[in-house]
Amino acid sequence: MKCRHYLILFFPVQSHINPSLQLAKNLAGSGAKVTLVTTNRGLKQMKSLPTLKGLSYASFSNENDDDYQSSSGFSSYVASLRSIGSQKLMRLMEKFSDDGEPVTLLVYSILLPWVAVVARELQVPSAFLFIQCATAFTIYHRFFNSQDGIHGRMDPSVSIKLLQSLPLFSFSDLPSFLLPDSPLSGFMIPVLQEHIQVLEQDPRSFVLVNTFEELEQESFKDIANMNIIAVGPLIPLAFCDGSDLTDKSFGGDLFSKSEDYFQWLDTKPKCSVIYVSFGSVAVLKKEQKEEILHALVESGRPFLWVLRSSNSEEEEVHKTMKNGVKGDGIIVPWCSQVEVLSHQSIGCFVTHCGWNSTLESLVSGVPLVCCPQFSDQTTNAKMVEEVWGTGVRAKANEESIVERGEIKKCLDILIGDEDRGKRIRENAVKWRGLAIEAVKEGGSTYNNLKKILEISG
Structure with a gap:
């Protein structure tokens, strides 16, 4: 069996870093090789990176010294990340292949749907690491799927029934990016649409969700036609099942913390x-x-x-x-x-x-x-x-x-x-x-991690 090599590419903000690092640690702890990839600036800002057998890091440069808070604006930064990152990622993947360590699964987080396009061009399986709850993914899929998506056809004054087992959702209960008056809706809606589209276009792709099955059973049923795998809670193991008492933090903090x-x-x-x-x-x-x-x-x-x-x-x-x-x-x-x-x-x-x-x-x-x-x-x-x-x-x-x-x-x-x-x-x-039961041996998340290792091995 070929060596499993997971490449995880994430956007360099704390809310994306934490689950990406924990997934990487969990996979590496199962004996796989894992490479975490982000921008140069993002990697430099991360403090106390985890050191673990099989876990390594790589980065690439971007315009504006990778500063998404620059005068060019957030959307311009993400656009440049797409154009430059696509080229750099392709070269990195080719280098791993030349070195005898080909990537067997390419994992990417939200804001980076273009990674799936690169994976498809290189004929490498890809997985979308969805770092929100499964219910949020269900909402995005309900809005943007190509068959019966409801985006643009909703009355903001009317509550909607997402699932039979869930209460009615008013517009104010939905993710704010879906609201027409949201400052970022003009940027985020096309990104969310593309995420759903690239998943529909590649039947081999799947979604890894930072949740556990017992928490959102009905949401998983609603999107059962997609390859959805619950891999959460992506929390340091010392606070989950206690299987690794040394794993007490995510690592990669962007901020200096107090200790007293x-x-x-x-x-x-x-x-x-x-x-x-x-x-x-x-x-x-x-x-x-x-x-x-x-x-x-x-x-x-x-x-x-x-x-x-x-x-x-x-x-x-x-x-x-x-x-x-x-x-x-x-x-x-x-x-x-x-x-x-x-x-x-x-x-x-x-x-x-x-x-x-x-x-x-x-x-x-x-x-x-x-x-x-x-x-x-x-x-x-x-x-x-x-x-x-x-x-x-x-x-x-x-x-x-x-x-x-x-x-x-x-x-x-x-x-x-x-x-x-x-x-x-x-x-x-x-x-x-x-x-805690979900991440213990024999639990739903534990078994799902084994499933990922099997299908990408």
């Missing part, structure tokens, strides 16, 4: 701390930060808040906020989220509801206060509150600000003694158990 918060957490009672983080991309308005701060302080509960600064002006604002913290709370610029969520002191998580954060909370058994900002976060919040029952969705005002009173109300539900809060906490514990 663990000693602080160790001093707190079980399930008492409110953890707050809005991920690596979302930028909160100053008014929203102030409302969160007031809600946390007025709650009278200990809290750990991750508050990133993207410029000197924000740094000054955050210094002022830190100085204004009264009571038992700390603010840090970044942290190891999976380690924090697994700490026994954490009682709930105030989150933007990005899929990585949502999945990490499920694995940790931590209930959520959902404050979605954009992208698939609105869909995740819908599922958390109405399907999985592991949290509550905070309601924003007309200016899209979640006010302090609303945040406090949600916190009281999750940490208080009300029946609703008890049910939510019980559901969180239930899903944690099912997530």
